[in-house]
Amino acid sequence: MRKHLICLLLCSLAGGLFFSLPTMVQGLAQENLPPGESVVAALALGGLGGPLLYLWRRLANRPNGQELEAARHFRELYQRTPVMLHSIDAGGRLVSVSDCWLETLGYRREEVIGHPLTEFMTEGSRQTAETLTLPELFTTGQVKDVACQLVKKHGEVIDALLSAVAERDRGGNIRRSLAVVTDVTERRRSEQEIEKLAYYDTLTGLPNRSLFQDRLSQAMAQAHREGAGVGLMFLDLDRFKSINDTLGHATGDRLLQVVANRLKKCVREGDTVARLGGDEFVIISTDFTHHQDPVAFAKRLLRVVGQPVQFDGREFVTTASIGIAIYPNDGADVSTLIGNADFAMYHAKELGRNTYQFFSAEMNARALEKLNLETSLRQALKRGELFLVYQPQLDLASGRITGVEALARWRHPEKGLIPPEKFIPIAEETGLILPLGEWVLRTACAQARAWQAAGVPGLRIAVNVSARQFNHPEFLETVERILQETGLDPNLLELELTESIVMENVQDAIMTLTDLKVRNIHLAIDDFGTGYSSLTYLKHFPIDRIKIAQEFVRDIPNDADDAAIVEAILAMAGSLNLEVIAEGVERKDQLGFLHQRRCKEMQGYYFARPMPAEQLAEIFSRGLAREPACLYEG
Ligand SMILES: Nc1nc2c(ncn2[C@@H]2O[C@@H]3COP(=O)(O)O[C@H]4[C@@H](O)[C@H](n5cnc6c(=O)[nH]c(N)nc65)O[C@@H]4COP(=O)(O)O[C@H]3[C@H]2O)c(=O)[nH]1
Structure with missing residues (x-):
């Protein structure tokens, strides 16, 4: 007034x-x-x-009434619109904000008006605003979709996009600006989530195969420009499948997470640890040739992975096998380098696991040989190059041969005799084990029937069954058909399965084993003690006997650990009412030890090596060179 x-x-x-x-x-x-x-x-x-x-x-x-109404309306719109709006003056201080702005950031109006806008930003955004965004707004008159981070009253940070226009007076000076702020925190989070899903492994948080391949090709391109090298380590956990099958997938997953964390701690910044899937990890090291000795690095990785893990008060140890390939010598492109590191890893496994191997030309030659074997194995069955040998199994008390194990052999026209350790894994890998396994089963059953007809009564024939055969939907029918065709009493057929086969899918395994059992087929667990079979499950499997693995028999009675394991297996089998046979008995001291602990049946070179059917027929008629009943007595 x-x-x-x-x-x-x-x-x-x-x-x-x-x-x-x-x-x-x-x-x-x-x-x-x-x-x-x-x-x-x-x-x-x-x-x-x-x-x-x-x-x-x-x-x-x-202003007339209409204009006043419009201004009031605008003011109200500005404040109440559900959009974050603010205006700053030429000094960057807030002169007005919308209610939504205040609500989102958790402030009251009087706490913000007159304060610099940058006061409500993170340090990084504040610097960007002061050096770039505000100067641009005040010179060009507008900015659009500038990413920034605002800090809520209680410290939480939101991601925002800011667009603003400046308002000038008649003299062309900036008076203030009006800005729209969009909260994109959720959108960013989803984008990050999508990116994570696309490029990261959800279980371990490590880069996945796609990101790994990207990084490897970048590292190789850079190494190519700089004339440097890139090291690639392919790491696979040993016997992870057994751990997974026996202790459950949840434990397996936790173990993978532990390993991932341990590996992450081992590498330098700039190196990549990725998980390709399952228990396969890869490490890209761009420092390999200069600062990092690959041998020392591989040893460190093995040491770190091999440290005991404790879950739910239970401790167990896992080891790893590592294959190493170095760019450019071991592969000039991504897939060759990965393939060669993978190949070297397999070689490390063959060498007994818990070790590392560099890719070499010699390995390449072995790969070629394997490929050749695969091709010839396909022909072998048709050309009749496969045959069976039989190894006696003895009952010590009676000294009788109670059964024989059928073992496959391959006589290659050029390479001569190829051991099953070499061709069975190839047959399993390629699926050839299905026709091969069927042929073995038919031949063995027919042979057992023939021995029976020739006057060797009650002789049981043991046949090895591979995982692929056992899990095949027609396995049961195949066995039944062969028994019918050959006329062999099902009780005289023993199927040998390894622990890992039955532990792979316990529920299915129990069903298949029960189906076999109701048909009166004898069932045995081969190489017992080398897997992770749990006693709880063992009780539920309708099996008749377990075969103590050669691995434990080899060093008894001198190796105290092996002796303890064998004793424990015998005691456990006794309490579960299972028959036991020890395999790989080569010496008298082994025989004595086993006999003292009431192991009644044995198989091994000490008594007889695997032999052709004709040779065995002779033994049936004249008896074994060593009579087991008197061996341990004298
Ligand atoms: N050092 C030593 N070794 C002994 C002694 N007694 C027996 N052996 C060997 O131990 C192996 C026992 O067979 P396995 O554990 O079933 O282990 C078998 C089995 O897993 C697999 N295999 C052999 N034939 C077949 C088959 O027809 N089907 C499948 N799926 N696997 C087979 O190949 C493996 C190796 O077979 P082989 O070379 O015939 O080796 C046989 C046998 O010759 C001994 O006193 N000392």
Whole structure:
């Protein structure tokens, strides 16, 4: 009010002067009025005109009702719109904010108005705003979709996109700006999630195969430019499948997470540890040839992975096999380098696991040989190059041969005799084990039937069954058909399965084993003790006997650990009412040890090596060279 009165007074004065001047000049010029009068008249006129002019001008500029309503409406819209809006002045201070702005960031209006906008940003965003965004806004007049991070009152950070336009006065100076802020925290989170799913392994958080291949090709391209090398380590956990099968997938998953963390801690910044799937990890090292000795690095990895793991009060140890390939010598492109590192890893496994191997040309030659073997194995069955040998199994008390194990042999036309350790894994890998296994089963059953017919009663024939055969949906029918075709009493057929086969899918295994058992087929667990079979499960398997693995028999009685294991297996089998046979008995001291612990059946070179059927027929008629019944007595 005071402001208006002062304005009115000043206008009266100014208006009086302004309007009186021409009157005064005219009066003086016409000399029809004395100067004093003309001044008074003029002042009076002017004094009235000034305020009138002022009032007219105020009324003319004053917003009308509609405009007032629009302004009020706009203000309300600005504040209540569910969008984060703010305005800053030329000094970057907040002059107004929308309610949504306040709600999102958790402030009250009086806590923000007059404060610099940058005060509500993270340090990084503050620097960007001060050096880039605000200068750009104040020079060009606008900024669009600038990414920034705002900090909520309680410290939480939100990701936002900020677009603003500047408002200038008539002189072209920036008066203030109006900005729209979009909270993109959720969107960013989903984008990151999508990226994570696409490029990272959900279980371990490590880069997955796609990201790994990307990084490897980048590392190789850079190494190519710089004339440097890239090391690739392919790491596979030993016997992980057995751990997974026996202790359950949840334990397997936890173990993979532990290994992933351990590997991450071993590598330098810039190196990549990725998980390709299953228990396969890869490490890209760009430092290999310069600072990092690959041998020392591989040893460190083995040491770190091999440290005991404790879950639920249970401790177990896992080891790894590592294959190493170095760019450019061992592969000029991504897939060759990976393939060769993988190949070297397999070689490390063959060497007994828990070790590392460099890829070499010699390995390449072995790979070729394997490929050749695979091709010839496909022909072997048709060409009749496969045959069976039989190894006797003895009952010590009676000294009788109670059974024989059928073992496959391959006589290659050029390479000569190829051991099963070499061709059975290839047959399993390629699926050839299905026709091969069927042929073995048929031949063995027919042979057992023939021995029976020749007057060797009650001789049981043991046949090895591979995982692929056992899991095949037609396995049961195949066995039944062969028994029918050959006429062999099912009770005289023993199927030997390894622990890992039955532990792979316990529920299915129990069903298949039960199906076999109800058909009166004898069932044995081969190489017992080398896997991770749990006693709880063993109780549920309808098996008849276990074969103590050669691995434990080899060093008894001298090796205290092996001796303890064998004793424990015998005791456990006794309490579960299972028959036991020890395999790989080569010496008298082994025989004595086993006999003392009431192991009744044995198989091994000490008594007889695997032999062709004709040779065995002779033994049936004249007996074994060593008579087991008297061996341990004397
Ligand atoms: N050092 C030593 N070794 C002894 C002694 N007594 C027996 N052996 C050997 O131990 C192996 C026992 O067979 P396996 O554990 O079933 O182990 C077998 C079995 O897993 C697999 N295999 C052999 N034939 C077949 C088959 O027809 N089908 C399948 N699926 N696997 C087979 O190949 C493996 C090796 O077979 P082989 O070379 O015939 O080796 C046989 C046998 O010759 C001994 O006193 N000392």
